[in-house]
Amino acid sequence: MQNKYPQKPGLDFILKQAFFYWNKTLIFQLMFSIMYFGILMTVFFFCDSKYGIMSQYIETAKYAKDGMQVYTAEIQKMLATDSFQNFSLWIIGATIFLYPLNLGFYQIYRKIDLGEKPELSDLFVGYNGLNFFKYIGYYIFWYFIFAYTIQTVILGVLWVCLTIFVAPMMFFMNKTIFEAISLNFKALKMYFLEIFVCVIVAIFFKYIGFALFLVGGLFTFPFWNAMIYSLYKTVFSEKN
Numbered sequence: 001m002q003n004k005y006p007q008k009p010g011l012d013f014i015l016k017q018a019f020f021y022w023n024k025t026l027i028f029q030l031m032f033s034i035m036y037f038g039i040l041m042t043v044f045f046f047c048d049s050k051y052g053i054m055s056q057y058i059e060t061a062k063y064a065k066d067g068m069q070v071y072t073a074e075i076q077k078m079l080a081t082d083s084f085q086n087f088s089l090w091i092i093g094a095t096i097f098l099y100p101l102n103l104g105f106y107q108i109y110r111k112i113d114l115g116e117k118p119e120l121s122d123l124f125v126g127y128n129g130l131n132f133f134k135y136i137g138y139y140i141f142w143y144f145i146f147a148y149t150i151q152t153v154i155l156g157v158l159w160v161c162l163t164i165f166v167a168p169m170m171f172f173m174n175k176t177i178f179e180a181i182s183l184n185f186k187a188l189k190m191y192f193l194e195i196f197v198c199v200i201v202a203i204f205f206k207y208i209g210f211a212l213f214l215v216g217g218l219f220t221f222p223f224w225n226a227m228i229y230s231l232y233k234t235v236f237s238e239k240n
Contacts, residue, residue, distance in 0.1 A: 011194055015201065018230035021109050022223050025118065028108055032123060033218035036098055043094040051083040092143070099139040100126025105225035106171050113233075126171075138170060138177050161188055161195050168232040187235050195231060202227035 022029065048054050056078055063074045078084055103126030108118040126135050142163055150156030162184055169180040188195055202224045210217030 011197055014194060014198060014230050014234050017234070018198070018202075018223075018227040021112065021229060022226040024112055025105070025108055025226075026219055028105070028118065028120070028123060029219045029222045031120060032101060032105070032222045035123075036101060036221070037218075039098060040091075040094050043090055047087045047090045051087045053084060053087045056081070056083070096136050096139055096143070100132055100135045102126070102222070102225050103135060103167065103171055105222065106168055106229055109226070109229045109233075110172075134170065135167070138166065141177060142166075157196075157199065160199055161192075164195060164199065164228055165232050165236070168228060169236070172232075183236075191231075191235055198227050198231055 060071075060074045060078050064071045101123060104123035107122045107125045111118045111122065126132065142159075146156060146159055149159045163181060165184045165187060166175075166177060166180040169175040169183060170177070173180075175183070205220055205223050207217065207220070209220030
């Protein structure tokens with residue numbers, strides 16, 4: 001499999017292409033969000049009933065009237081408890097399990113390019129066979145680096161830009177994590193502005209639906225995948 005860089009595209013082309021894929025697959029965006037948040041909230045309420053995190057937080061929130069310093073100290077105490085640590089592991093585990101659901105959109109977008117009709121089952125292609133373990137292995141690696149770098153914001157965004165093509169390259173080109181990161185780094189040097197702007201737009205649009213329309217967030221939340229695919233398709237070409 002070879003990859004090359006075509007003539008540098010314009011931002012308007014990449015963005016229009018991303019919104020085209022998103023608009024063509026609204027029903028799949030909705031189904032993705034329903035399944036994603038349905039499973040995540042089920043785990044959340046199960047763990048809350050087991051560890052009582054919400055009641056702990058309500059008790060801790062009462063200290064807000066005593067000043068930010070006291071409130072922050074109480075929050076830190078709550079975060080250090082075994083129950084909160086176990087709760088966090090369950091939630092992280094759920095997000096790791098749900099990550100391959102994103103890969104299904106690459107299958108759907110590729111079918112659109114080929115003139116084929118996408119099916120709901122395409123959303124679950126990331127769970128097929130041993131590939132499931134490959135994708136969650138990558139996400140675990142990605143997540144724990146992101147969890148530390150996002151504390152500085154800038155490094156977190158840089159890590160996102162440095163790994164934005166890894167999942168589609170693993171999916172379409174069967175690249176390893178570090179092969180994909182190496183190619184991603186080369187692309188980032190050539191297309192830094194385009195990638196950076198698209199990342200910011202994707203993050204903004206991903207959550208704007210919840211801020212403005214509440215339920216509309218179910219449609220905008222998976223938009224990130226359309227942006228990644230649009231960038232990937234524009235930057236890389238695949239040849240056998």
